Amino acid sequence: MPVQYVIEEWDFRELTLKMRPPVFIPRPETEELVGLVMEELRTRGPAQDSPASLRFLEVGCGSGAVSLSLLHHCPQCHAVAVDRSSEALDLTRENAERLGVLERLQIVQLDVLLDADSVLCQCGSVDFIVSNPPYVFAEDLPLLEPEILWYEDQRSLDGGEGGMDVIKQILCIGTRALKKNGKIFLEVDPRHPLMIQEWLRSQSDHGLEYRETHRDFTGRSRFCVLQKTAPEC
Amino acid sequence: MGTFKTVGENKQAKMKNCICFIGSQLSKQRFLLAMAGAAHGSRQCALTHRYYQQWNWRRTPRGPAGLYTQQLTRRHCQHFSKELLQQESVQRYLEKMIEEYRQVTQRLNNTALTESERRTMSRRQIELSPMATVFQQSQRAVKDLKDVQAIIESAEAGEDTQMLELAKEEQKGIRKLIEALQIKLLQSLVPSDKHDASDVIVEVAAGRTTGGDICQQFTREIFEMYQNFASYKQWAFEVLNYTPAEYGGLHHAAARIAGESVYRHFKYEGGMHRVQRIPEVGLSSRMQRIHTGTMMVIVLPQPDEVDVIIEPKDLRIDTFRSKGAGGQSVNTTDSAVRLVHIPTGITVECQQERSQLQNRETAMRMLRARIYQQLIEKETEQRQSARKLQVGTRSQSERIRTYNFTQDRVTDHRISYVTRDIKEFLSGGELLEELISELLKSAETEALLELVENSRD
Numbered sequence: 001m002p003v004q005y006v007i008e009e010w011d012f013r014e015l016t017l018k019m020r021p022p023v024f025i026p027r028p029e030t031e032e033l034v035g036l037v038m039e040e041l042r043t044r045g046p047a048q049d050s051p052a053s054l055r056f057l058e059v060g061c062g063s064g065a066v067s068l069s070l071l072h073h074c075p076q077c078h079a080v081a082v083d084r085s086s087e088a089l090d091l092t093r094e095n096a097e098r099l100g101v102l103e104r105l106q107i108v109q110l111d112v113l114l115d116a117d118s119v120l121c122q123c124g125s126v127d128f129i130v131s132n133p134p135y136v137f138a139e140d141l142p143l144l145e146p147e148i149l150w151y152e153d154q155r156s157l158d159g160g161e162g163g164m165d166v167i168k169q170i171l172c173i174g175t176r177a178l179k180k181n182g183k184i185f186l187e188v189d190p191r192h193p194l195m196i197q198e199w200l201r202s203q204s205d206h207g208l209e210y211r212e213t214h215r216d217f218t219g220r221s222r223f224c225v226l227q228k229t230a231p232e233c
Numbered sequence: 234m235g236t237f238k239t240v241g242e243n244k245q246a247k248m249k250n251c252i253c254f255i256g257s258q259l260s261k262q263r264f265l266l267a268m269a270g271a272a273h274g275s276r277q278c279a280l281t282h283r284y285y286q287q288w289n290w291r292r293t294p295r296g297p298a299g300l301y302t303q304q305l306t307r308r309h310c311q312h313f314s315k316e317l318l319q320q321e322s323v324q325r326y327l328e329k330m331i332e333e334y335r336q337v338t339q340r341l342n343n344t345a346l347t348e349s350e351r352r353t354m355s356r357r358q359i360e361l362s363p364m365a366t367v368f369q370q371s372q373r374a375v376k377d378l379k380d381v382q383a384i385i386e387s388a389e390a391g392e393d394t395q396m397l398e399l400a401k402e403e404q405k406g407i408r409k410l411i412e413a414l415q416i417k418l419l420q421s422l423v424p425s426d427k428h429d430a431s432d433v434i435v436e437v438a439a440g441r442t443t444g445g446d447i448c449q450q451f452t453r454e455i456f457e458m459y460q461n462f463a464s465y466k467q468w469a470f471e472v473l474n475y476t477p478a479e480y481g482g483l484h485h486a487a488a489r490i491a492g493e494s495v496y497r498h499f500k501y502e503g504g505m506h507r508v509q510r511i512p513e514v515g516l517s518s519r520m521q522r523i524h525t526g527t528m529m530v531i532v533l534p535q536p537d538e539v540d541v542i543i544e545p546k547d548l549r550i551d552t553f554r555s556k557g558a559g560g561q562s563v564n565t566t567d568s569a570v571r572l573v574h575i576p577t578g579i580t581v582e583c584q585q586e587r588s589q590l591q592n593r594e595t596a597m598r599m600l601r602a603r604i605y606q607q608l609i610e611k612e613t614e615q616r617q618s619a620r621k622l623q624v625g626t627r628s629q630s631e632r633i634r635t636y637n638f639t640q641d642r643v644t645d646h647r648i649s650y651v652t653r654d655i656k657e658f659l660s661g662g663e664l665l666e667e668l669i670s671e672l673l674k675s676a677e678t679e680a681l682l683e684l685v686e687n688s689r690d
Contacts, residue, residue, distance in 0.1 A: 011587040028589040218554045
């Protein structure tokens with residue numbers, strides 16, 4: 001059994017979070033995803049005229065690591081955390097309470113693959129979207145360490161054929177839910193940056209522009225940043 | 234001297250208004266005394282002269298500053314005292330500084346200065362003003378002392394016991410004040426290390442032995458001593474790295490200590506510490522013989538982010554790296570991080586935290602401190618100095634302190650300071666603080682003398 005489940009907790013950046021099977025255990029790469037968003041908030045912050053609070057959406061929150069880190073770091077932010085698993089949302093709620101950020105967090109249970117419209121109703125318009133979506137290629141799933149498959153929720157790993165199912169859906173949501181110039185931050189498989197750009201070229205009217213690819217500490221292309229450039233659809 | 238006649242004439246008035254009144258009456262006398270420079274009576278002038286003569290005679294012609302210090306510290310007390318202030322070279326240096334202050338103040342009052350000139354002048358003025366203030370205060374106090382002495386002498390002559398008592402008390406008070414001011418004055422002359430106020434990273438590492446683990450046991454005790462000292466001084470002590478050895482010893486460890494003027498206190502702890510004991514615990518305790526071991530302490534001031542700039546491309550980060558795509562497909566608890574700074578080759582490891590990012594941040598902090606330390610060492614190497622207490626230039630193999638358990642003695646070799654009660658010393662309380670303050674005093678004296686020496690050329 002993964003150590004994190006045995007001791008029922010693990011650290012994520014400067015936070016200690018409760019862990020419980022089968023909710024997905026945060027990976028070290030995701031710590032860098034949060035760092036990217038924080039960097040964006042930092043450079044963006046002083047330029048803003050209105051100190052109005054920022055709202056963001058997290059798709060697939062799992063234990064809540066990403067949302068809670070951001071809420072902890074930025075006291076003015078509000079978040080909407082979405083996941084299809086009720087166990088994940090319970091754990092997120094628990095961790096949020098422990099960290100004292102529950103008032104700024106809205107927890108919604110739904111499956112973005114099935115119910116994208118509800119997402120838009122629930123969260124309204126947001127300043128940015130952040131996600132560590134299931135991105136393992138379906139064909140690669142059997143090759144994972146057995147421990148992962150036995151204990152962690154497979155739905156939090158399976159991205160379908162090509163690993164792009166949830167990613168594509170997030171981009172569609174982004175088209176409609178993001179404010180102008182809002183950004184999308186994704187953690188993906190190293191093969192995805194190119195695949196995403198290709199897919200965007202094949203689609204029209206999405207109003208999104210691919211901005212950057214960032215590497216993780218092992219040197220693999222891990223993070224994609226996109227921005228909404230077209231006006232509200 | 235003419236003074237006494239004047240005093241005798243105004244005796245009645247003096248009884249009411251002690252010093253102040255005398256002050257106004259003797260202003261002319263005071264002025265003359267001030268011009269004399271040393272502001273001492275004839276008796277004391279002779280004393281100075283004798284000191285100076287003896288010192289002159291002993292001193293080697295143009296020897297390096299180190300020899301100077303040896304003779305001086307051997308003969309006299311190792312701390313700031315009247316003797317130090319009365320040395321001609323120190324006096325001259327002091328006068329030079331006062332003169333410079335006067336000039337700078339005068340020029341600043343003139344309007345015709347360029348912007349940059351004004352800036353440098355005002356900076357210099359700010360640097361010199363504490364010293365100038367204390368100097369003025371001490372001049373005033375010396376004047377007051379002269380006045381009181383005059384009163385005493387006149388009271389003795391006139392057999393006025395009441396006046397005599399009052400005056401004698403006044404004299405005692407002023408003398409104490411003068412001593413305190415003189416120490417302050419000397420301290421204000423000594424240039425302070427720009428890192429004195431910084432936090433530090435302290436690293437300890439056990440030395441190598443041919444057998445047994447006396448070094449490792451000793452390293453653990455020293456690390457604990459510093460931990461206790463930090464809490465004694467109410468500083469924050471954060472362990473960055475702790476690598477134990479077998480059988481309860483400590484192989485190497487690092488800690489960050491944050492608080493007020495931490496570096497100032499810790500800078501003389503760096504170096505090789507030697508231990509001599511008959512071990513009671515651990516591997517070496519089987520044979521009841523005296524063992525000798527060593528351990529290294531390295532003290533690094535924590536630089537600000539701006540002081541050390543590290544380019545990401547100069548860094549190689551080694552972490553647990555999986556085969557394949559990594560990311561979601563791997564779950565690991567191995568969060569150890571090793572940073573290698575390629576241009577200098579400095580390597581730092583950290584695995585204290587469970588979060589890899591935290592380990593990376595800690596490792597970056599340590600790396601920054603090490604790189605900074607290298608920079609400083611390069612700087613100090615270039616400055617030629619024979620000071621014994623120069624931070625960081627001591628060769629690696631020279632031991633700075635010996636802890637002898639069999640004779641219950643701690644000896645610091647740089648100032649030949651010996652203290653008893655090792656157990657109390659290792660508890661990181663008063664005894665350690667005493668030693669550190671002795672080291673600081675010695676270092677300040679050396680620094681001052683060197684400064685004075687260099688300025689006369």
